[in-house]
Amino acid sequence: xxxxxxxxxxxxxxxxxxxxxxxxxxxxxxxxxxxxGHGPQLEEDLAMANMALDLIGHATALYEYAxxxxxxxxxxxxxxYFRDDREFTNLQLCELPKGDFGFTIARQFLFSAFSYFxxxxxxxxxxxxxxxxxxxxxxxxxxxLRHSREWVLRLGDGTEESHERIQESFDELWMYIGELFxxxxxxxxxxxxxxxxxxxxxKKEWKKLVEDTLTEATxxxxxxxxxxxxxxxxxxxxxxLGHLLAQMQFLRRSYPDAEWK
Amino acid sequence: xxxxxxxxxxxxxxxxxEVMDPEIPVLNIVEMGIARKVEIDEQGKVLxxxxxTYSGCPAMNAIEKSVRExxxxxxxxxxxxxLDFSETWxxxxxxxxxxxxxxxxGIAPPEKTEDEGxxxxxxxxxxxxxxxxxxxxxxxxLVSQFGSTACKSQYYCNGCDQPFEHFKCI
Numbered sequence: 001x002x003x004x005x006x007x008x009x010x011x012x013x014x015x016x017x018x019x020x021x022x023x024x025x026x027x028x029x030x031x032x033x034x035x036x037g038h039g040p041q042l043e044e045d046l047a048m049a050n051m052a053l054d055l056i057g058h059a060t061a062l063y064e065y066a067x068x069x070x071x072x073x074x075x076x077x078x079x080x081y082f083r084d085d086r087e088f089t090n091l092q093l094c095e096l097p098k099g100d101f102g103f104t105i106a107r108q109f110l111f112s113a114f115s116y117f118x119x120x121x122x123x124x125x126x127x128x129x130x131x132x133x134x135x136x137x138x139x140x141x142x143x144x145l146r147h148s149r150e151w152v153l154r155l156g157d158g159t160e161e162s163h164e165r166i167q168e169s170f171d172e173l174w175m176y177i178g179e180l181f182x183x184x185x186x187x188x189x190x191x192x193x194x195x196x197x198x199x200x201x202x203k204k205e206w207k208k209l210v211e212d213t214l215t216e217a218t219x220x221x222x223x224x225x226x227x228x229x230x231x232x233x234x235x236x237x238x239x240x241l242g243h244l245l246a247q248m249q250f251l252r253r254s255y256p257d258a259e260w261k
Numbered sequence: 262x263x264x265x266x267x268x269x270x271x272x273x274x275x276x277x278x279e280v281m282d283p284e285i286p287v288l289n290i291v292e293m294g295i296a297r298k299v300e301i302d303e304q305g306k307v308l309x310x311x312x313x314t315y316s317g318c319p320a321m322n323a324i325e326k327s328v329r330e331x332x333x334x335x336x337x338x339x340x341x342x343x344l345d346f347s348e349t350w351x352x353x354x355x356x357x358x359x360x361x362x363x364x365x366x367g368i369a370p371p372e373k374t375e376d377e378g379x380x381x382x383x384x385x386x387x388x389x390x391x392x393x394x395x396x397x398x399x400x401x402x403l404v405s406q407f408g409s410t411a412c413k414s415q416y417y418c419n420g421c422d423q424p425f426e427h428f429k430c431i
Contacts, residue, residue, distance in 0.1 A: 046405065046407050047405050047407035051407070053318075053411060054411060055317070060317075061316055129347075132346050132347060133346065135349050137316060139349070140431075143406050146406060147406040147407065149385055150406075209382065
């Protein structure tokens with residue numbers, strides 16, 4: 001038996017690409033929403049709930065479009081509630097438990113900075129609907145980046161304890177950032193079609209923004225050349241995703257026709 | 262029985278003027294730039310296109326519902342309300358009149374958006390000065406980028422010791 005690699009069709013590549021973007025945002029949004037009612041201060045509680053709302057809003061729009069591309073009668077709720085962990089292709093970075101406030105902020109900063117450069121390019125994608133969506137979401141991502149960056153500075157250059165804790169958070173998160181720049185046949189196909197972005201193009205700029213911010217925050221930039229986790233775009237996850245999904249999907253799966261009245 | 266009659270485009274716009282934004286009750290959805298297009302086909306069917314402000318804005322469902330209710334109230338026969346994503350909503354679509362109303366309501370209105378482009382990264386380390394809507398003082402400080410809704414940030418005025426909200430410009 002020979003192993004043949006099946007050629008991707010445009011439909012398959014586009015669908016996979018949209019789901020990756022959407023999964024990142026849904027899972028991170030769900031994590032962020034866990035802060036609602038538990039923020040360290042009222043303003044931050046509101047900020048995190050707002051960011052969660054944005055992220056889930058972005059995911060919804062992407063899932064809706066994915067359903068249209070897939071053309072099998074699914075809707076956005078199908079993608080969110082009726083797929084299992086191995087079918088989710090979000091970055092492992094997004095599924096890690098929320099940790100303390102510093103951890104949430106450090107992750108949000110790394111992710112928002114990446115999203116900023118990614119969406120800056122995707123807003124010119126060769127598909128009107130997709131590009132329009134990216135352009136809209138980009139405006140909100142800028143606020144997430146501004147907000148999380150300011151907190152990195154405050155916590156890093158704050159008290160001894162806040163400095164120590166956010167430093168630990170960055171150290172812990174570091175092995176999950178390698179995946180941000182992972183690219184495979186889906187990305188290659190999308191780049192060729194003028195629909196995707198080559199993340200190696202902005203890796204330098206992203207690293208510079210991260211390094212400059214951490215340095216300004218009096219933090220130590222962890223070693224870029226350390227062991228990096230991988231596999232999420234192929235459905236390989238940490239043990240945390242299953243727990244998150246169990247909670248997020250439970251109601252919808254137990255009562256599939258439940259409706260808000 | 263109510264008789265359903267044909268309505269002109271101008272009339273539909275007048276009806277939309279009566280639909281208020283659920284979060285900012287001093288503004289209607291035309292002033293907000295949310296109601297974008299009214300199209301009437303040969304059969305007299307009305308199509309209203311609305312553009313969401315923020316992607317996760319929970320008010321959108323409420324707005325769509327209010328538009329539908331208003332059309333029923335005005336006996337508009339056949340109509341449909343559609344979300345239009347072809348253009349990206351921006352605070353620049355707000356009318357000047359709307360900005361005055363916002364200020365009077367105690368929300369600092371959005372400025373004109375500048376094309377941020379590459380400069381966005383440089384702008385990260387600077388904060389915009391927003392004058393207080395109550396006393397016009399420039400002695401204000403940013404409390405949080407996010408407020409009671411996604412579209413507003415929180416400020417504090419050291420001039421009159423009042424907290425206030427700023428409608429973010431996007």
